[in-house]
Amino acid sequence: MRIYEVELNLSGTISLQSPINFSTEKELEIGAIFNSSVKINNNQQGLKISTTVRTNSEDKAKKIALLFIGKMLDVLSFKLNKPLNISDNEIINKSLRGNVRAIIEKNEFREAFEISRNLNLNHTTFLRGLNWYRKGLYSDDPFDKFLAFWNSVSIVASKYHTPNARTSNGSINQIWNCFETLWSSDISNWEGINNNDRWINEMSNIRNNIAHGLIPIEIEYVEDVIGKLDNVKDVAYKFLNEWFNSQLTN
Incomplete structure (x- = not known):
């Protein structure tokens, strides 16, 4: 050595x-x-x-x-x-x-x-979530940025959700569960969601479409993803920051 x-x-x-x-x-x-x-x-x-x-x-x-x-x-x-x-x-x-x-x-x-x-x-899973968030910050490609910001949320939720019959059905319910843990079951308290109870589903669908190559590389699709980047970034930051401060810090 x-x-x-x-x-x-x-x-x-x-x-x-x-x-x-x-x-x-x-x-x-x-x-x-x-x-x-x-x-x-x-x-x-x-x-x-x-x-x-x-x-x-x-x-x-x-x-x-x-x-x-x-x-x-x-x-x-x-x-x-x-x-x-x-x-x-x-x-x-x-x-x-x-x-x-x-x-x-x-x-x-x-x-x-x-x-x-x-x-x-x-808390290795949370650190991996921060790694995904950093990738979202420094990536140039809008699809890569979206995937990274969303992955930062989903990987943390996959680890820290409350196991029950609902969360056993997948990442959408796990994320929902973690949002409820932080911000209550009233979605009007969820900043950045704008009272849209389909927000998690919609962002997850975009993530899946990008990851599986189902979104055509055409200007209107790229612009649609770019238009959602600030929103998913802001929600990811708020979620990770508050999860760290309220759930992981003594």
Whole structure:
């Protein structure tokens, strides 16, 4: 086993006032704790971030670093509600660049690492939901974005719904159950749903049609999906945020 330092590029409209250095615990598996140093600096596309990894090969070191930093980004991207992506090459993702960048402090990175570590060990399904949400933020294709935002909701609901005869019938009822848990059975309390008791069914149908290639790649269909992106994104964000704060936080 050897300690490697892996340097990665973080694309996104974020910046630092000054370089950041700190140590944090990395525990991708229970009991496998390693104290990693983290260094973050500004660069052209966003940030340059490096971390130490203990493993037996350079290839494994890169994979572990991508996983470790990626899980942190799932949390940070969600908290900022901004697209962030990680890469091990110098290719600049121009769609994630911008002239206005949020200044991120050391404590925000530390907190994101701590939360991602806790979720990875205790609530892996919720962390996967955050990963899907981040994919929705940084994806360019409207179909991919819709799938990612909807998957972020459905994967969390599949894990945390209340098992009963109704929820055993599938994801639509599982999502409905989780919405009721957060916002009551009165759909007028469900922000973004606009009292439409078919909203979950309609969004799920779009998801299924995209996933199974049933929507023609024609301008009117693409525009219809684009028109629904902000709505499904906003509902997904509200759902994940409130589920984390009310159901997963002590």
